[in-house]
Amino acid sequence: MDRLIYVAMTGARNVLAQQATNSHNLANLNTSGFRAQLDSFRAVPVVGALLPTRTYAVDATVGTDFRPGVVHTTGRPLDVAIHGRGWIAVQAPDGSEAYTRNGSLKLNANGVLQTRDGFNVLSDAGPITVPPDTELTIAKDGTLSTVPGTNQKNQITEVGRIKLVNPPETELVRGEDGLFRLANGGRAPADDGVVLHTGALETSNVNPAEVLVNLISLQRQFDLQMKLIQNAEQNAAKAAALLNLNG
Numbered sequence: 068m069d070r071l072i073y074v075a076m077t078g079a080r081n082v083l084a085q086q087a088t089n090s091h092n093l094a095n096l097n098t099s100g101f102r103a104q105l106d107s108f109r110a111v112p113v114v115g116a117l118l119p120t121r122t123y124a125v126d127a128t129v130g131t132d133f134r135p136g137v138v139h140t141t142g143r144p145l146d147v148a149i150h151g152r153g154w155i156a157v158q159a160p161d162g163s164e165a166y167t168r169n170g171s172l173k174l175n176a177n178g179v180l181q182t183r184d185g186f187n188v189l190s191d192a193g194p195i196t197v198p199p200d201t202e203l204t205i206a207k208d209g210t211l212s213t214v215p216g217t218n219q220k221n222q223i224t225e226v227g228r229i230k231l232v233n234p235p236e237t238e239l240v241r242g243e244d245g246l247f248r249l250a251n252g253g254r255a256p257a258d259d260g261v262v263l264h265t266g267a268l269e270t271s272n273v274n275p276a277e278v279l280v281n282l283i284s285l286q287r288q289f290d291l292q293m294k295l296i297q298n299a300e301q302n303a304a305k306a307a308a309l310l311n312l313n314g
Contacts, residue, residue, distance in 0.1 A: 071299045079292035086285050092273045100168030101271035105130040133236045136270040145172040148269040153261030156230035157186040164254045165246035195227040207263050231261035
């Protein structure tokens, strides 16, 4: 009897985890450059000499769907989208280097180039600062150039270059802040082969229809697990009643 309970109980728990993942993906449908999160589960035996036939489900790994989103034109000078594979290097809150595909950039009050979420965009030399009263342009290789906001438009000054990287996707892990990092904690080298589209953004790669279908399927799976637990409870009650009659 408890074999059924083990399977149904842990199955229901992990269905709830999958529902949370799907809800998280759906909530980021409009987040530029977002990569959908994937869950994978496996069955493992329960440890114990008297429990060799009991199994339960565990979350084997939390993966990522690295398929690219759709690039659409915005016309905004500080919007950039990566063409093909690659990542923009940013500074995480703890000071470490992390990576994102969200190319919606801005300048803060101190002239530091940041993402919309407030992460400093990095060059090989650190955060990038743009002089005041200038107009910023971004080249396809990440080079940042400014011209004075006055009539002297011919005075072009290079102020830095966005660090663009392209580490193997198998070496990337997603953090709780939504940024990706190398699994070994290191820093990826700059890759000159990564190309930017300026004045454009990449959409999330979440398929809303697929997510909604998954949510319906998961709800049905959860209901099935609950019915199995109820059946186990009813069977236990009937077995106890039979034993009382025989006693």
